[in-house]
Amino acid sequence: MTNTSEAPSADVLMEVKGLKKHFQVKKGYFKKEISNVKAVDGVDVTIYEGETLGIVGESGCGKSTTGEMLLGLMKPTEGSVTFMGKDLTAMNKKELREMRKDIQVIFQDPFASLNPRMTVEELIGEPLKIHTSKTKKEIRNEVVELLEVVGLNQEQLKRYPHEFSGGQRQRIGIARALALKPKLIICDEPVSALDVSIQAQILNLLKKLQREFNLTLVFIAHGLPAVRNISDRIAVMYLGKIVEITDRDQLFAGALHPYTEALLKSIPVDHPSLRSNYQPLEGDLPNPANPPSGCAFHTRCPFAQEICREKAPSLEEHRENHHAACHYPLYK
Template structure:
């Protein structure tokens, strides 16, 4: 797959990233194959940008995010952050890099220690990295809480005393504590009510301007990703099948899978009609992916060439990339 370079020195570059999980069978637990969770991702993200990554459950979105954060070691490929190759760094070097790489998790309750007070949860990364002394720590925590819309009097409460949206604000404050350059938002709003989702998305956009943040925003729904992202990558079975600027993707989707996802977005007016593209069948088994184009088993326009040849990821002059034999 071609690497998508946005500027001369992007903040993040991912080059042919793969993650295969071997599985074993039989009496002697012999390796008989691999689950291809991520199967060759290449993209870059410039400073201050938000790249949305969208796709069905099991397509490899979160696994890709974990490899970027160095929480998972890739089977193949490279991750470059701020012109530095992360693969092969020792634990001390990775620890330093992690100050600039933070994450906001999907479940705002499971990601917070129920036995710790909010003050300690937000202060924890500052203590671990030793970037704030005891005198400054409390003031820093108060400032972070105010930035995300919480108040000082809530510092001594525990996570179970907060609503889902408030807990996610705590998670955002914790991610901001070390003043990172890149934050991976891994389904950061999918567990919240729709009205709360809007509040958190607006907060993330506001913080991006104030702190010059770069986001990778992982989600299921294209409507959510559209609101916050400049560019959107659509993943299917471990690969990016289409990547384009937000407006270009919504106005001119080229891949049949992207077209199907867009057709599933509810219309805003009861009299408005939209043709629904229904995909047949389920997501194929990543341990035994189809030959040729991985989408051909569900594609409404698949031909013989789709079953025998893997389409190349081609990028046009406007930066719109797609992997499809019949993309126009």
């Protein structure tokens, strides 16, 4: 493996600015009534080379939609995604296909993300077939190599996905993503469909591969413990916006946004001795088609004031490298 890591780790790999995705949902028989679901509503984030950025949030927060836009699989309504100096959102189909060599993805459900009619060899060799002019034999040798990298073996080349367990399938998916030696891999809930003991294997594997291939990872998940385990920095999303972003340890040591705080306290404890009488957040997640005015979190926020109902707070640096979108951040 040629490891061309000439850039220092602080180099910007991807710059996301003002990213928005609004879906128009037509209702009613005559399709008159149109509601605008703001799945992603203004996301700014910088991804540095070699880091792992975790994106956490609950369902409907727009984390997966953001992921698809970073991949260039979905056109944003507004905003730009600049990857190595080029704007993905301005690329045509052909340029995007070319760019796929550098940005890859690992999906959540290893049972759904592998074509059931392809063998392992075809699945992992497919990106090489598309992007290189390698011979069948060269491709097979690379596939065998990739299988070893992800902890499978070459006897499994001719098998079909259904012959594998969930963890093994996820390894196949990872090998497929690695085949073109990408710079950035977007992991969209890569472990949440797996058994506990397998989750740990996959998390460890991702960390190992990141070191070995100098990968940059965006790790999208709803499970904070897994995100904490793998990420260098963590962004917390709520209803289409990043509400807080900072280094991992900083986030766990002192969250600034009340939502982050609530999220951290909602996670079941590590040990029965840590049980508390914490009263969980009340209410449900608001409907993204009809988000609350002002700060989207004000309907559930224990500290909400008048201004929170009226004005949406912007993402500001309240401490060094610690940004939060809150009028009354939790200083402790």
